[in-house]
Amino acid sequence: MAGKSGSDPEQQPRRLADCRRCGLWQDATQAVPGEGKRPARIMLVGEQPGDKEDLAGLPFVGPAGALLDRALRDAGVARDAVYVTNAVKHFKWQARGKRRMHKTPAQREIDACHYWLEDELRTVRPQVVVALGATALHSVMQTHALTLTPVLGQVLQHDGLTVIATYHPSFALRAPDPATRRRAYDAIVDALRKAGRA
Numbered sequence: 001m002a003g004k005s006g007s008d009p010e011q012q013p014r015r016l017a018d019c020r021r022c023g024l025w026q027d028a029t030q031a032v033p034g035e036g037k038r039p040a041r042i043m044l045v046g047e048q049p050g051d052k053e054d055l056a057g058l059p060f061v062g063p064a065g066a067l068l069d070r071a072l073r074d075a076g077v078a079r080d081a082v083y084v085t086n087a088v089k090h091f092k093w094q095a096r097g098k099r100r101m102h103k104t105p106a107q108r109e110i111d112a113c114h115y116w117l118e119d120e121l122r123t124v125r126p127q128v129v130v131a132l133g134a135t136a137l138h139s140v141m142q143t144h145a146l147t148l149t150p151v152l153g154q155v156l157q158h159d160g161l162t163v164i165a166t167y168h169p170s171f172a173l174r175a176p177d178p179a180t181r182r183r184a185y186d187a188i189v190d191a192l193r194k195a196g197r198a
Helices: 051-056 063-075 107-124 134-141 169-174 178-197
Strands: 042-046 082-086 093-096 099-102 128-132 155-158 161-166
Touching: 042 107, 042 134, 051 063, 051 099, 063 169, 063 178, 082 107, 107 134, 128 134, 128 178, 134 155, 134 161, 161 178, 169 178
Parallel strands: 042 082, 042 128, 128 161
Antiparallel strands: 093 099, 155 161
């Protein structure tokens, strides 16, 4: 595996499709870059592509993406006005029967992929970043000292950016009971609304 984002620039891949900074590329169909407006005032950062995103090569096009689209509408934020990406650009999965099931990226994979998130932050130049889930929060803030629950919905500052943390849309889909799913969805809408006003 290559070093962290501060390593020798001559060893850095120039294109995401050529990235071999960690081993996730070997089992993924393709790298999934971010998508949206450049520059954009709001950037949404998720964890990693899922099965549908891996096949399509686009972020947030599966069930979590459909829920995110609905939350954006409810928050009054146009999807085509934001930039959407993930902290990790390749799908990490494990086989369960014939299905490819999501597997949480390891810290070394998140660190290796931060190189690409830094590049997106430079080119998109957002004023507000909405971190969707703990992996995104750790990657954006570059610290593990924060846990998601205590900072949910809070407006944080990092390197001149306003950062708002909330649940990943997949949590709002898969939480064990309807009340938790509703609370998670409402928290996502609230964070997007705050981002729209920030």
